[in-house]
Amino acid sequence: MDGRYTGINPYAGIRDVYYRSNEWDSNYNSLQVVLTRRFSNGWSWYSSYTYGKSQDYVSAYQFGSFTSVERNDLDYGSSDYDYRHRMVGGFIYDLPFFKQSKNWFMKNVIAGWQLAASFHVTSGQPFSISGGSPSTDYNKDGIRFDWPLWLGDSNSDALKWNNGMPYFDRNQFGTPNAPANGYYDDATNKVVNDLGYYNQSFVKRNQFHWFPSSNIDISLQKYFTIPVGGRDITLQFIAEVFNLLKTQIWELPITAINLSSFGQVSRMNGDRTAQLSLRVMF
Numbered sequence: 437m438d439g440r441y442t443g444i445n446p447y448a449g450i451r452d453v454y455y456r457s458n459e460w461d462s463n464y465n466s467l468q469v470v471l472t473r474r475f476s477n478g479w480s481w482y483s484s485y486t487y488g489k490s491q492d493y494v495s496a497y498q499f500g501s502f503t504s505v506e507r508n509d510l511d512y513g514s515s516d517y518d519y520r521h522r523m524v525g526g527f528i529y530d531l532p533f534f535k536q537s538k539n540w541f542m543k544n545v546i547a548g549w550q551l552a553a554s555f556h557v558t559s560g561q562p563f564s565i566s567g568g569s570p571s572t573d574y575n576k577d578g579i580r581f582d583w584p585l586w587l588g589d590s591n592s593d594a595l596k597w598n599n600g601m602p603y604f605d606r607n608q609f610g611t612p613n614a615p616a617n618g619y620y621d622d623a624t625n626k627v628v629n630d631l632g633y634y635n636q637s638f639v640k641r642n643q644f645h646w647f648p649s650s651n652i653d654i655s656l657q658k659y660f661t662i663p664v665g666g667r668d669i670t671l672q673f674i675a676e677v678f679n680l681l682k683t684q685i686w687e688l689p690i691t692a693i694n695l696s697s698f699g700q701v702s703r704m705n706g707d708r709t710a711q712l713s714l715r716v717m718f
């Protein structure tokens with residue numbers, strides 16, 4: 437109910453009614469390959485690759501609305517978390533050097549460190565192009581998030597570059613022709629559905645995927661045992677670097693077609709962070 441249907445709204449004074457149900461489908465298929473090496477001879481390894489495809493009408497829990505109540509199927513598409521390829525892995529390696537050294541310092545301080553690393557490579561984040569203002573209520577049903585037209589050929593047509601910055605090209609998207617009879621006819625006080633409206637070539641939900649991302653984290657750690665007053669105190673020292681290679685990816689472009697800033701990308705994200713920690717166990 438958008439306030440205009442007072443004639444058929446049985447609840448006077450109530451504008452919006454939220455209805456929640458479990459009745460919509462989602463669909464996930466994947467191929468998963470896992471390779472691991474259990475810890476022995478000082479090292480272990482794990483790696484996992486997933487080829488996945490997830491589709492649904494809405495991906496958020498207890499939130500979401502159809503762009504059109506007449507054509508729910510227009511919202512069936514890639515899930516918000518539909519990352520096609522994902523590879524993760526890592527290793528743990530007990531550094532074997534100087535463990536048998538006769539030198540006290542080499543044996544107790546330099547030896548005995550454990551090196552670990554983990555990484556991921558993930559294909560691009562899915563995202564949609566839609567509106568959010570009265571001007572993007574193309575089918576005139578009171579809901580503003582209608583799909584614009586897709587004028588491009590292949591998805592990559594929408595991605596353009598300007599001075600080394602990517603942007604999404606507004607010219608690849610168009611305004612649908614309005615329903616021929618309008619959606620609600622004030623003269624007859626009836627809803628007039630021009631279903632021919634839906635024969636236009638709309639952009640699909642989560643039609644686009646942004647750039648792939650990757651990351652490597654490493655850590656170096658060691659336990660020190662220090663005898664204090666007849667008992668041992670254990671110190672655990674960990675040095676970690678997150679995003680070792682400082683890989684950065686562009687932030688998603690602005691996806692609301694009604695904004696003048698549509699398609700703009702403002703910055704790259706991806707800091708490198710180093711962290712030292714010392715834990716005392718007694």
Ligand SMILES: [Ca+2]
Nearest residue numbers: 573577579582
């Ligand atoms: Ca609408």
